[in-house]
Amino acid sequence: xxxxxxxxxxxxxxxxxxxxxxxxxxxxxxxxxxxxxxxxxxxxxxxxxxxxxxxxxxxxxxxxxxxxxxxxxxxxxxxxxxxxxxxxxxxxxxxxxxxxxxxxxxxxxxxxxxxxxxxxxxxxx
Numbered sequence: 001x002x003x004x005x006x007x008x009x010x011x012x013x014x015x016x017x018x019x020x021x022x023x024x025x026x027x028x029x030x031x032x033x034x035x036x037x038x039x040x041x042x043x044x045x046x047x048x049x050x051x052x053x054x055x056x057x058x059x060x061x062x063x064x065x066x067x068x069x070x071x072x073x074x075x076x077x078x079x080x081x082x083x084x085x086x087x088x089x090x091x092x093x094x095x096x097x098x099x100x101x102x103x104x105x106x107x108x109x110x111x112x113x114x115x116x117x118x119x120x121x122x123x124x125x
Contacts, residue, residue, distance in 0.1 A: 002026045002098050002114040009094060009119030012086055016123070020081040022096030022116055029077040030054060031102050036070060036081045037109060038092035038121075045095070045109050049081060053102025061107075064090075086123045093118040 008020040020036070035050040049070035050059045058070055067086075072079040079096060097112035106112075 002029075002032060004096050004098060004114055004116035006094065006096050006116045006119040009121045011122045011124065013125050014086060014088060014123055016086050017082070017084045018086065018121060020083070020094055020096075020119060020121070022079045022081075024077045024079070024098060026077070030074045032098040032100065032114075033102050033105055034070075034072060034079040035097045035099075035105070035107075035112060036079075036094060037097060038090075038094045039118075040092040043092075047107035047109075048094070050105040050107070051079065052105060057103070057105060059105045059107070083121070086121075088123050091121060091123050093120050 003025040005023045030053045033052050036048040037045050038048050039045040051070045055072050067084050069082040095118045096116045098114040099112045
């Protein structure tokens with residue numbers, strides 16, 4: 001069982017930055033590939049970024065490539081999402097997710113077994 005708790009969301013102006021954190025329970029955090037998804041009102045949940053269990057592989061949605069960076073600290077059981085040059089279209093609830101397996105980085109929500117409760121990011125002037 002893995003429990004995930006996100007933090008770091010908030011209101012930011014366009015062009016600003018935020019860093020989201022996702023703290024995970026469990027003794028074998030490095031066995032889990034982790035991802036961030038987001039969901040805006042009335043829209044489906046969409047993939048943002050993923051990272052392998054050891055942190056050596058990452059994958060990003062085209063819409064955030066070059067602006068967002070996913071990273072993890074396995075000693076702290078935490079995954080991060082650094083978001084720069086934020087745009088109003090980045091406004092959404094952001095969710096971290098964990099899957100059983102530490103290499104494959106799928107982009108579909110059904111591939112992930114554990115989910116956090118989400119943290120809201122609002123980009124507005």
